[in-house]
């Protein structure tokens with residue numbers, strides 16, 4: 001099965017197709033370089049050409065032609081995925097969704113959108129039209145697409161209230177095109193949604209999305225300082241459990257990350273001060289401040305409703321200090337750091353991890369509602385030395401009972417639960433019989449007997465050089 | 466301190482004042498008769514006259530005049546309180562809030578209203594104007610006032626999402642008039658709110674209320690049947706823990722209550738079938754049905770989005786089967802029953818109570834969010850025999866570790882935590898130095914040394930006959 005790239009390009013030449021090496025290279029890269037491990041393995045990869053379809057009919061055409069000529073297709077939103085989700089491991093066609101960026105319908109509680117919408121632009125349009133906003137977004141709100149968020153992300157700002165994308169009710173409907181001789185268009189709701197959400201585009205291209213909405217507010221950004229990180233984390237947990245105080249983000253960050261990496265507000269934070277970053281609904285500010293004043297150690301460092309326009313501009317927005325933006329701010333100051341994604345059972349486990357690693361792994365937690373409870377995900381900074389030590393840190397976490405979603409792996413399974421997702425695999429059999437969609441990302445498709453005792457190496461990956 | 470009722474009436478005669486015995490009697494009664502214990506003690510009570518102020522200035526005038534003449538003032542919303550909250554134990558003036566029923570301002574996330582607004586009318590106006598609705602309401606939505614709900618209620622429909630009225634953030638601001646020689650007008654937020662909320666009007670009259678709002682939806686009413694009550698209760702708990710499925714009411718009711726008391730839908734319910742009553746946001750219905758189909762024993766008995774207009778009209782609204790309306794429907798079929806209000810730790814405790822009492826205490830639970838978790842309050846039906854047995858049932862509950870909010874008592878303390886509320890008491894000292902506001906309802910004001918070993922008997926209560 002040798003791809004006939006030339007024939008495919010020829011057949012698609014009437015579309016918005018780009019094969020200029022510089023731009024193809026730019027569109028073949030995502031935030032894989034976040035991970036020193038992925039950087040050393042994926043840096044050389046590049047697709048053969050980029051097609052940007054204008055509508056679903058053109059998506060179908062691209063998939064039909066590439067199917068005919070055995071050309072791999074890797075879909076691209078904005079390429080902000082940091083698990084190398086959008087890296088075209090075997091080259092071929094990069095399917096760029098940027099033109100499919102329309103908000104199609106807005107109703108009470110839900111909206112229907114195209115996958116190439118930039119989250120922030122789309123949300124602004126929905127807010128303007130209806131006073132509603134999307135329930136959750138990745139901290140890459142300003143640049144990422146909604147299709148990339150659903151196919152490659154997991155949750156983010158808003159998850160402290162609504163849980164994660166995979167929770168029932170957080171995606172309402174997906175419209176999907178398959179990669180077959182005659183591509184089919186399918187509509188998924190309920191149990192079927194899971195087939196293609198967070199599947200990295202390995203088994204279908206999402207062409208329309210129906211999402212639930214929440215009321216839009218002009219959220220107040222607040223930074224609360226604590227002398228002791230665990231004191232702040234406990235305060236954050238109690239805040240998340242205040243049923244009447246509406247928040248959208250609760251993010252405890254351990255010293256010295258805030259002082260060292262949050263350059264725009266550094267002079268207000270002591271080097272040994274930990275902070276909790278919060279987004280609070282404006283009408284909840286009185287209750288929030290009442291709650292906060294009850295806690296001795298809590299010091300208000302910043303609140304966006306009490307600063308000048310200039311100070312606000314200098315600070316920016318709270319969510320760009322949270323989730324993976326914490327890491328991003330760190331990388332700008334110290335490019336040698338990296339990070340992990342951890343699921344903690346409770347704060348006792350966080351404390352145990354802190355005792356074990358100390359300053360090598362400064363903590364960064366994200367409040368997430370899980371099965372009805374306020375829980376924490378961890379995105380700790382890791383002071384990177386060697387790949388071996390990084391692997392050891394991961395192993396120690398796992399030995400201590402923390403689940404790791406390893407951001408130093410490019411496959412669905414290794415970045416997830418290290419096991420086959422039968423529903424995604426079964427749908428890939430139906431929807432991508434030749435295995436041409438984002439090849440190399442689903443281990444159970446290529447190597448069903450893989451045991452996870454080592455890092456997976458996709459055999460079809462284009463060699464360097 | 467003998468009240469000079471005549472002088473007060475005279476001085477207030479230019480207001481909307483009514484002293485016709487029949488109407489004064491009608492306005493001196495609430496739902497105290499719900500309780501066989503209260504019925505036998507309070508049935509004879511009647512105030513001396515009713516004044517219905519048109520605005521805050523008239524409230525001030527009434528309080529000033531009654532203060533001068535030592536006349537007790539008991540405030541009345543709609544008189545739906547079933548703890549005898551609005552019963553004028555010592556006679557005097559009934560201050561009827563019905564004219565003060567304006568929605569004053571609506572903003573994103575909040576509204577400012579007068580206390581005499583009927584909850585449903587007020588909410589309809591807010592929904593029409595802004596697409597927002599109040600977070601929670603008592604099941605007496607159609608008849609009760611917002612002032613009575615805040616001064617005499619605790620929570621209800623919406624509490625499964627937002628917790629209860631006492632939780633920080635569920636009341637934003639209260640404006641209160643004191644009963645002094647020169648009544649003061651005070652504005653309370655934050656910690657101060659608790660002084661007068663759920664204080665039965667014993668220490669100030671609420672003249673303006675600022676409440677948080679949530680987005681308004683056309684909630685779908687659903688009845689789900691279960692062969693086994695505990696199976697239904699566990700399903701209900703899991704539903705409440707689905708972070709992405711937006712619900713407003715989750716109410717498990719044990720057989721044979723649904724078949725025997727829910728006459729409007731009786732023919733669809735088997736005698737031995739328990740039900741869970743749910744209100745689901747329309748855009749969450751697909752996720753809700755996905756969740757429900759996963760559970761073998763769950764049978765959809767009714768959903769308001771799939772019936773004819775006639776069937777819908779026949780059924781009515783789900784919330785009028787829940788909270789205290791469950792009891793009300795029972796009382797209509799069997800006037801000898803009564804009920805309790807219980808706080809359960811978990812479903813294991815519910816099971817233990819069921820094992821202990823069997824058919825004498827059929828269960829009715831209400832999902833409530835407490836400290837961030839889905840928990841259950843109980844409003845079980847009690848097959849009443851004697852007061853002694855009722856007291857024994859209460860005692861056994863307490864011995865088994867369940868807190869009882871005893872609806873067979875007319876004082877704040879006995880209907881609550883059986884202890885002084887220092888903040889309410891302290892504010893009464895300031896705001897009602899003569900103790901004229903709703904006298905007899907705050908034990909710690911009248912009898913600070915009371916030990917709760919027996920039923921409190923207010924010495925100032927007007928004798929019968």
Ligand SMILES: Cc1cc2nc3c(=O)[nH]c(=O)nc-3n(C[C@H](O)[C@H](O)[C@H](O)COP(=O)(O)OP(=O)(O)OC[C@H]3O[C@@H](n4cnc5c(N)ncnc54)[C@H](O)[C@@H]3O)c2cc1C
Nearest residue numbers: 077078079080081139145147148152153154156201206324
């Ligand atoms: C600084 C930073 C912060 C981040 N914060 C978060 C966060 O808070 N939460 C979070 O979940 N992630 C986060 N991420 C990861 C990533 O940004 C998000 O997943 C983001 O929403 C991806 O959107 P994108 O448009 O850039 O997708 P891309 O990176 O372009 O694509 C992501 C995946 O989706 C597939 N895909 C894209 N569009 C489609 C489609 N229409 N149909 C099928 N498959 C498709 C791609 O093939 C790829 O596998 C962060 C990353 C960075 C670098």
Ligand SMILES: Cc1cc2nc3c(=O)[nH]c(=O)nc-3n(C[C@H](O)[C@H](O)[C@H](O)COP(=O)(O)OP(=O)(O)OC[C@H]3O[C@@H](n4cnc5c(N)ncnc54)[C@H](O)[C@@H]3O)c2cc1C
Nearest residue numbers: 542543544545546604610613614617618619621666671789
């Ligand atoms: C069938 C039924 C169902 C019920 N369901 C619920 C429920 O779901 N949740 C719940 O919490 N309760 C419930 N209740 C109790 C009661 O209905 C509620 O508390 C209701 O909201 C009271 O409103 P109201 O206007 O009738 O108040 P009233 O009964 O008139 O007054 C209640 C108390 O508030 C005081 N008050 C009233 N207005 C003011 C004011 N402006 N300033 C100061 N004090 C004031 C009164 O003096 C009295 O002490 C129920 C009762 C019944 C009979």
